[in-house]
Amino acid sequence: MGANDGILSTASLIVGVAAGAADHVTILLAGVAGMTAGALSMAAGEYVSVSSQEDVEQADIAKEKRELKQNPEAELDELTAIYETRGLPPPLAREVAEHLTEADALGAHLRDEIGLTDLSPPRPLQAALVSALTFAAGASVPLAVGAVAPLDDLQLWVGGATLLALGTLGALGAQAGGASRRRGAIRVTIWGLVAMGVTSAIGSIVGATL
Template sequence: MTESSGTPVPAADDIGPHEDEPHQQGFNDRLNWLRASVLGANDGIVSVAGIVLGVAGATTDRTAILIAGIAGLVAGAMSMAAGEYVSVSTQRDSEDALLAKERRELREDPEDELAELAGLYVDKGLEPGLALEVAKQLTEKDALAAHAEVELGIDPDDLTSPWNAAIASMLSFTLGALLPLLTILLVPGDLRVAVTVVAVTIALALTGWLSARFGYGSARMAVARNILGGLIAMAVTHGIGQLVGTQV
């Protein structure tokens, strides 16, 4: 079926989002979780790898490496959780304030808000008459959700939880940090540095691929960024450890 302009028109049963494409509903929340988890894992891997390789460059004492690694893991996990909580709480406070303002405007001047919503749809390309009809129908269904989506880019029913983000960051940092810590402790002395670097490189490639896979980005670029940053961090910290170890 086509319109007079020749543009194909789908049947009513075919109307709906494509299952294999990202859409706004739920997508922002998934990206927030992905961002917190991937950043936490990457920070855990790189930070603790840098710490244990730096200490390993200065000493072969397994106890010193263990203490430094555990201290870095705990401090980093707590720092990530606190930072994520503060960041998302600030975002959540702003969203709550904007939604409260929108509720007040809808309560005090619903006609002006309806006209505003219709105007926003006109700006998106709808004809004025159609824009007004769409605005009316969406207002009847859920006025706040309609205005929040178009004006603010917010889903009132899908706000990010600061606690969820903090816990996700802390757990992902811890899991990421355990990889270099356990590797350098379990591998024999002569091989510990080389095996740790290889393990960390593989882990960074995996987290880079996952971030691209679930975020619909370029896997090649994400993997390359992760690996390059991790290798630089490990080389610098290990080199500093060797330099300090020879001087102290």
């Protein structure tokens, strides 16, 4: 997602500025600024999102610890009721709840009551760094092509490279998820073409106006 976003947003920015009849230096400056701003924005957004998730999870864990300490019998009944709603007969549900409580009461409640299946702590800084790097890596594709493409044909060069990169990532992403590679490639390519087309048209209009 970060790489796709970096490719498309930077390519659209470059194409839009180029359509406004800007010179090569201005186009590249806009591309670098877009890549930098986008990477930092992705990092900040991911950091805030994962940090918020961490805060919620820590609050849930503290709440369950407190309830298990203050009223363990009620918590055992609650766990039993959960297993009954999932289809276990009451005696078996109670037995399972007792065994899991004895083995790891907190883990059982976090998993089956709250839905925390991944008990590894979130890593906001790591998530922010990965988001920034993937965005920058994607943005480097249209930026590199824009740096070497002739000004007169820059939109075609950048557009073609962008669609190729998007299609490749779309196919790889679909394959990783077990979906159709062709459908994944076509879907992201069409939307990429639309985004660059709209941005180019707006750039032309604004450039002519100014």
